[in-house]
Amino acid sequence: MRADLDIIQDWIPAGSRVLDLGCGNGELLAWLHDHKEVKGYGLEIDSDNIARCIERGVNVIEQDLDKGLGNFASDSFDVVVMSQALQAVHFPDQLLREMLRVGRECVITFPNFGHWRCRSHLTVKGRMPVSDFLPYTWYNTPNIHFCTFRDFENLCRSLSIEVKDRLAVDRKHRHGWASRLWPNLLGEIGIYRIAGAIAVRP
Numbered sequence: 001m002r003a004d005l006d007i008i009q010d011w012i013p014a015g016s017r018v019l020d021l022g023c024g025n026g027e028l029l030a031w032l033h034d035h036k037e038v039k040g041y042g043l044e045i046d047s048d049n050i051a052r053c054i055e056r057g058v059n060v061i062e063q064d065l066d067k068g069l070g071n072f073a074s075d076s077f078d079v080v081v082m083s084q085a086l087q088a089v090h091f092p093d094q095l096l097r098e099m100l101r102v103g104r105e106c107v108i109t110f111p112n113f114g115h116w117r118c119r120s121h122l123t124v125k126g127r128m129p130v131s132d133f134l135p136y137t138w139y140n141t142p143n144i145h146f147c148t149f150r151d152f153e154n155l156c157r158s159l160s161i162e163v164k165d166r167l168a169v170d171r172k173h174r175h176g177w178a179s180r181l182w183p184n185l186l187g188e189i190g191i192y193r194i195a196g197a198i199a200v201r202p
Contacts, residue, residue, distance in 0.1 A: 002027065007167065008081060010106050011193050012038065018179065019103060020087035021065055021095075025049050026058035033058075040077065054163040066090045067096040074084035084112040084154075087145050096194075100161065102146060105195045112168070114148030114184045149184045156194060165193040 005028045012018060014036040020029050023042025026049070032038035043063040044050050053060035063071075065082075066089055080103035086092050087110050099106045110120075147155075156163055168187025169175045175187075176183065183190075 003171075003172065004083060004109055005031070007169070007191055008083065008109070009036070011107055011165065012036065012079050012081075014038070017076070018128065019043070019069075019072070019077045019080045021080065021082040021099070022088075023049070023053065023058070023060065023081075024083075026053035026056045026060060028081065028083070029053075029058045030056040030159050064096060070095070072102040074101050075104065078105065080106045081102055081108075082106070083109045084111070087147065089145075091149075092145055093159065096155070096159060096161065098195070100196055105164070105193060107191070107193050109191045110147070110152070111190055112149050112184065112187050112190055114150065115148040117188075149187060149190050152190065152192070156196075159196070161194050162197040163192060164195055167191040 003050065008028065012032060016036075016038055018029065018032060018038050018040035020042040023029060023044050024046075025043055026044075029038070029040055029042050032040070032162035041061065042053055042058055042060045042090065043065065044053060044060055045062060045064055047062075050060050050062055061071075065085065080099040082095075086095075086108055089095050093138075096106070115159060149166075153163060155161075166183070167175050168180065168190060170186075170188050
């Protein structure tokens with residue numbers, strides 16, 4: 001299993017109900033079903049990934065995350081997961097509220113655009129960074145909201161969301177004392193576990 005998904009599964013209790021937003025090929029849900037007796041659904045928009053989910057026996061729904069989660073009742077799930085998709089949706093604040101409406105806790109991962117390599121690239125070259133980790137140019141990237149760990153945590157505070165756990169990891173999903181001490185500078189990927197009773201505004 002992908003290294004980030006292996007970290008995520010550790011935060012998901014056995015036997016829980018899980019909703020995976022942008023579930024890809026269903027790898028996480030299939031593993032959780034086999035090893036933790038988790039029941040859940042994946043939301044995915046890519047037809048090839050949907051076909052792979054079906055092959056794995058994963059319950060998958062074709063759905064655009066920008067359309068919200070109105071088809072799910074409040075408190076339908078114990079955990080809602082969104083891996084590497086927060087920066088690609090149009091209204092991340094609204095989606096966070098929706099995630100916390102339908103789930104008791106959420107696990108979210110996203111790239112940190114405050115990492116020192118991004119800062120260095122902008123300072124030295126004056127251009128948006130392109131790398132193995134961020135392989136897109138500014139005009140074709142799916143990442144439409146560039147945020148840092150501080151940006152995300154400020155948003156959580158403004159929405160009264162509790163950050164229960166946080167890992168700042170490198171591109172190989174390793175974390176050490178330095179990234180714990182200076183997460184916004186040295187962490188390339190953030191893995192957050194959040195909770196909070198958020199009322200969705202009409």
